[in-house]
Amino acid sequence: MKIAVDAMGGDNAPFATVKGSIEAVKEYGVEIILVGKKDVIEKELIKHNYTGSKIRIVNADEIITNEDKPVKAIKNKQNSSMVAAMNMVKNQEADAVISAGSTGALLTGGLLIIKRIKGIDRAALAPVYPTKRGIALLLDAGANTDCRPKYLQQFAVMGSIYCQKVLQIENPKVGLINIGEEQEKGNELTKEAYELLSNSHINFYGNLEARDIPAGNVDVMVADGFTGNIVLKLTEGLASTIFSMLKEEFMKNFITKLGALIIKPGLKKFKNRLDYSEYGGAPLLGVKGAVIKAHGSSNDNAIKNAVRQAKIFVENNVIERIEEDIEKLGGNHDTK
Amino acid sequence: MKIAVDAMGGDNAPFATVKGSIEAVKEYGVEIILVGKKDVIEKELIKHNYTGSKIRIVNADEIITNEDKPVKAIKNKQNSSMVAAMNMVKNQEADAVISAGSTGALLTGGLLIIKRIKGIDRAALAPVYPTKRGIALLLDAGANTDCRPKYLQQFAVMGSIYCQKVLQIENPKVGLINIGEEQEKGNELTKEAYELLSNSHINFYGNLEARDIPAGNVDVMVADGFTGNIVLKLTEGLASTIFSMLKEEFMKNFITKLGALIIKPGLKKFKNRLDYSEYGGAPLLGVKGAVIKAHGSSNDNAIKNAVRQAKIFVENNVIERIEEDIEKLGGNHDTK
DSSP states (O other): OEEEEETTOSTTTTHHHHHHHHHHHHHHOOEEEEEEOHHHHHHHHHHTTOOOSSEEEEEOOBOOOTTSOHHHHHHHOTTBHHHHHHHHHHTTSOSEEEEOSOHHHHHHHIIIIIOBOTTOSOOEEOOEEEOSSSEEEEEOSSSOSSOOHHHHHHHHHHHHHHHHHTSOOSSOEEEEEESOSSTTOSOHHHHHHHHHHHTSSSEEEEEEEGGGGGGTOOSEEEOOHHHHHHHHHHHHHHHHHHHHHHHHHHTSSHHHHHHHHHHHHHHHHHHHHTOGGGGOEEEEETBSSEEEEEOTTOOHHHHHHHHHHHHHHHHTTHHHHHHHHHHHHHHHHHTO | OEEEEETTOSTTTTHHHHHHHHHHHHHHOOEEEEEEOHHHHHHHHHHTTOOOSSEEEEEOOBOOOTTSOHHHHHHHOTTBHHHHHHHHHHTTSOSEEEEOSOHHHHHHHIIIIIOBOTTOSOOEEOOEEEOSSSEEEEEOSSSOSSOOHHHHHHHHHHHHHHHHHTSOOSSOEEEEEESOSSTTOSOHHHHHHHHHHHTSSSEEEEEEEGGGGGGTOOSEEEOOHHHHHHHHHHHHHHHHHHHHHHHHHHTSSHHHHHHHHHHHHHHHHHHHHTOGGGGOEEEEETBSSEEEEEOTTOOHHHHHHHHHHHHHHHHTTHHHHHHHHHHHHHHHHHTO
């Protein structure tokens, strides 16, 4: 299996992308193509004493930054590491692509270069959300700000498949993020989506109130990209604010500092549970290739885990399974 | 000043509503009309040895519960404590109404009994949101699931006025909850609302990313009711989940229990900052009367603070100020 890694993408590139790739080839036995500035990548490989044959470099001189406008960047920066890496998947020279670079550009590249699966109206970004019980998949987390009920139905189907095949959760429960539990609650979008989800071949849990999101009663959380993004970002912001406020309380005097010292290991363990780097990245579901968006601040561990995730994604034929299930969904629609 | 309190509304009624009212008349010198079952209220007053003249009872035998359908309840339960209390505001027998009962019924009663201010398209529920810096007003928190850009503009204007007059924040900063900071970010609603808010007589901060909500960089947070409700409920759920997870870590063994004991006062102080009961209730802004929705689980302190809030609301002529500013807004629109 060959995985293309955008070596120049992310806050910690190329250090994290190269080191993470070296760790991944050792641990998972995959082949990795590092795409980016050849001399820079070579220096990194030497720094880590890597001399194996499982990693090769494909040169790409340009870099897409977060300041670039996504569509313009994908169209104009043809020789960027991100575009070159995505082209390798399109041309079947690689089985998957991983990038910690601009989310907007990666989403755009997914649509313009790799293209959508037949029958899929919108591709969705699907990060893992840490809950009290473990994890849940959240989609769409921001690729589509305005959605139709049908898109949410497709997200639910794709999320179910990914959850089964990659996160290895049997018969995953799918919840619709909403402002009340009862079927009649919600806005126009969620009310219609509820109806569609009830009639889909998924394990539909029903509406999931925002208050219950952190408890982790479902495995897949479906929302339009605006709502999903609000949920994801507010969670990040709130967790970080609560921890910083706790820290202030702890640092007040000698006694509280002592208390803080004692509970520090537990607190650290708890913070680790919220750490994205353990979960790899967010797949872009709905395009004809395995595209993994790693967090912008990915360290080498996060990149390594994204490679593992891409490997499981490809091995379990997630794309083919989505194609099959979406075709069935289309069939259902026709008989309505 | 006369404030009508729905004595039967909320999880802790009539204990909390009566005790809170007794405390409020002592502290704020207002007159309170307790609306509900006369014998029940009388017993509560006797229990607390209240014999003053500042509280009187208006009998209403029915009670609207959370299980009642709002519109049906308001129309059919004419002799309920909530409807009777709202009618007193409508008939100018009371200056304000407070209820900890069904949110849906109170919103419906606001529209059907007290009615909207001329020029206001939608009334919004505006609770206070605790932030790292202090508090911010969030509106709409759930009264209107589907909104037009113009509604958000009206929420911004009403929120600004309430924030100045009742929360006593000078020149309050108004942020639009969105999925990015840049003007061009967002869904169709927020992109159009951004434009309208930029051209309104408010101190417009711009887009407020969900990640930045807890930091408290703005005083008024504007959103459609679906998004606002998600923000409010997710915050509640996440704070409670984080605390329960921390508690588990603390209770693991003797040493961590000791640590927990030491930092307990700080932790408690911190939790208190998130305590709704200090902030009174959420005003329903946009109707022709001061309507305060107290939290369903309000204790006597929360009711007392809701009375204080209602008093400031009335004293500062919030309704009249909204009428003036909305008229100006209408003028602006015509010249467009």
